[in-house]
Amino acid sequence: MTEAIRFASSNMFAPPVSRRTKNANTDSKGRSARLWNFPYFGDIPAGQPAWVSPEPEAYSEVEAIILNDAQYNFYSLRNELIINLPIGKMHFLLRAKGDSMNTSSPIPIKDGDLVLLRQQDAAESGEIVAVEIVGVDEVATLKRYRYKDRKHWLEPESDNPDLPPHFSITKDFYIRGVALAVLKPV
Template sequence: MRRREMSDRQAEIYQYIVDFIRERGISPSIRDIQHDLHISSTSVVSYNLNVLERLGKIIRNDKISRGISLPGLTPARLDQAIGRVPLLGTITAGSPLPDPEEIDLNSAEQIVIPADVIPPNRLNGVYAMKVRGQSMIDALIDDGDIVLLRWQETAENGQMVAARLIDENAVTLKKFYREDDRIRLQPANATMPPIYTAPDNVQIQGRVIGVLRSLL
């Protein structure tokens, strides 16, 4: 199911608020956010805070300078409120993906996954990829969206997976089907043909478990 999600800027502000409250025990002011995130004006900060409030990510009290809070959360509970997963790049033709369990999470780019998307205790082995192209548009996955995948090396018929084509040294996002002595990788786009290949030419590198929609 597609859902309205935060933009990159809003996710950055949200994460800043979470980290600020965790580290200092108070919420940041609008000027704190503007200064530390190098935002052009306080009005831009206010606009993005209003969006976060409409999305239910924060609660604002405009009558005080540090009137931002997180719904139902106290600083002591923030570590359980959000999770992060590595963003491994763009899912398109290219090099095979690394196993997320072998990635140095201190150096890999990461994205914030709020608990209302996937609870942090269910993020083990999960990674993210940005989608390029419209081969899965009929499955409501569009160009620029981010897919969340759980690392696994097997798949059942009909599951949407990241599949590496070994001979082509390419990774593609498709639905997986095993048919007799071949594998069918099926796009969700009526204008695109399926990919047929031998079973030993396919390496499953994860199953799609969620989608973060791009608003751009």
């Protein structure tokens, strides 16, 4: 798993394919958001060279993606209707396994959901992150990150009573990405 996270966070991927969905214009409280990414700069002459605006006229909006023949809608983890993927930043998807984030807010991350992450090696306290923990065996997890009292904490958000409410990270660890959205099958 850690190899997959490292690979995904360090390679470029093709942009998602736009597909119209019936719930695309709804808010992020249980309904889908849009991915906003690709700038449209207008016309470019294919004949005589002419001036082209350096500023985008608009940005494309992607409402869903198809992955392995399944369609997924986007749900923002930041209560946004538009999920902005800035140019020049790396983004990747991971599939959630397990139930440790199944009550996360604002959108539960269930077993099998896809999580859209921005590659970065630091996070704000309160963000959901993909973390690689270094030790005898390298392991990775998706949890809410907290920094409190000069300690790093990972918090599951789950209805599973067998999970601890949080645990501190005492070993070396690397934040591999910050979660922006959950992709759920249509």
